[in-house]
Amino acid sequence: MKYGRTFNFSAGPAMMPEPVLEEIRDEMMNYRGSGMCVMEMSHRSPVYQKIIDDAEQDLRDLMHIPDNYKVLFIQGGATLQFSMIPMNLMKNGKAVYIDTGAWSSKAIKEAKKVGEVIVAASSKDKNYTYIPDCSNLDIPEDADYVYICENETIHGVTWNTLPNTKGHILVSDQSSMFLSRPCDVSKYGLIYAGVQKNVGPAGMVVVIIREDLIRDDLTDLPIYLQYKTHADNGSMYNTPNCWAIYCCGKVFKYLKDTIGGLEKMEEINRKKARVFYDFLDSSKMFHGTVVPQDRSLMNIPFVTDSAEKDAAVVKATKAAGYDNLKGHKSVGGLRCSAYNAMPIEGVEALVAFLKDYEAKNG
Numbered sequence: 001m002k003y004g005r006t007f008n009f010s011a012g013p014a015m016m017p018e019p020v021l022e023e024i025r026d027e028m029m030n031y032r033g034s035g036m037c038v039m040e041m042s043h044r045s046p047v048y049q050k051i052i053d054d055a056e057q058d059l060r061d062l063m064h065i066p067d068n069y070k071v072l073f074i075q076g077g078a079t080l081q082f083s084m085i086p087m088n089l090m091k092n093g094k095a096v097y098i099d100t101g102a103w104s105s106k107a108i109k110e111a112k113k114v115g116e117v118i119v120a121a122s123s124k125d126k127n128y129t130y131i132p133d134c135s136n137l138d139i140p141e142d143a144d145y146v147y148i149c150e151n152e153t154i155h156g157v158t159w160n161t162l163p164n165t166k167g168h169i170l171v172s173d174q175s176s177m178f179l180s181r182p183c184d185v186s187k188y189g190l191i192y193a194g195v196q197k198n199v200g201p202a203g204m205v206v207v208i209i210r211e212d213l214i215r216d217d218l219t220d221l222p223i224y225l226q227y228k229t230h231a232d233n234g235s236m237y238n239t240p241n242c243w244a245i246y247c248c249g250k251v252f253k254y255l256k257d258t259i260g261g262l263e264k265m266e267e268i269n270r271k272k273a274r275v276f277y278d279f280l281d282s283s284k285m286f287h288g289t290v291v292p293q294d295r296s297l298m299n300i301p302f303v304t305d306s307a308e309k310d311a312a313v314v315k316a317t318k319a320a321g322y323d324n325l326k327g328h329k330s331v332g333g334l335r336c337s338a339y340n341a342m343p344i345e346g347v348e349a350l351v352a353f354l355k356d357y358e359a360k361n362g
């Protein structure tokens, strides 16, 4: 790694593509002749308007977002969406949620403060190690939407087949798999993603929402919490997270022009994940915790047979230059997060280290 950088396996904030960081560095003191850094720039200036417009256009190109969807850059991270979604989309005061891990559970908890939540399927019985069968859910006719977390960052499960919503609107938290593979936006009513995993610096969420779901009858709702406010003002009702939008824009362009699109990105991610899962499947000391068909390409939880051994491995990997492999405190064990920007060499080097560790300690 250049610059003494480490292979950072953090679940987020996470690694960014090195060429993007270099470009940001080169533009830091004087952005393209503007005489200032993007951090110092008025969001009402023409030069910044071009930055946000280009960012949106590159994302639209990358995901082939249909014209009847708005792209919004909102603050409050992905967490604010746990509340904004039910506040804006619960017309009948009722929604269906699928409980697949820590992040959908948090969203359920917040939605219950707003209206009736029907948990139509859950994998809690097996500690969230699989995606439940959602091909024939019991969905009330008047449910406003069906909600999923498409990749559970902590438990490491991912949806490979979307639920059968029986004509209801699908809402998806894509935070930890956004732009990791192609996505047919037309299948969703709303997609959102906190950007600090696959895209940019923390503190912002991208919301992609079908236009007909943006309501103008919610005038009692605080102004910032209405999607209409952000849609009507080009994500600049108030001062946006200018810096994050700029950095995310660079990553969108990088994925589009340098990687060559999301099909290509998926190919790379599948290759990377394969290296790690093949290792887990052949190891006697380390075991993956998720059923093979629902394994995440991004977040790979794994364990030894004891918490003490897990802790020793975390310590050894950190000392060897592989950072942030400790599993989330709620589940323990280890977790290898290999987002878009993690090079395959990082995963290969980690696997070589773990193989060697097993040979000496297994």
Ligand SMILES: Cc1ncc(COP(=O)(O)O)c(C=O)c1O
Pocket (backbone or CB within 6 Å): 012, 076, 077, 078, 079, 080, 103, 149, 151, 152, 153, 154, 173, 174, 175, 176, 194, 195, 203, 204
């Ligand atoms: C799937 C998922 N949803 C939501 C969040 C919350 O994101 P934020 O910290 O940006 O609010 C996270 C954070 O890790 C996440 O992994």
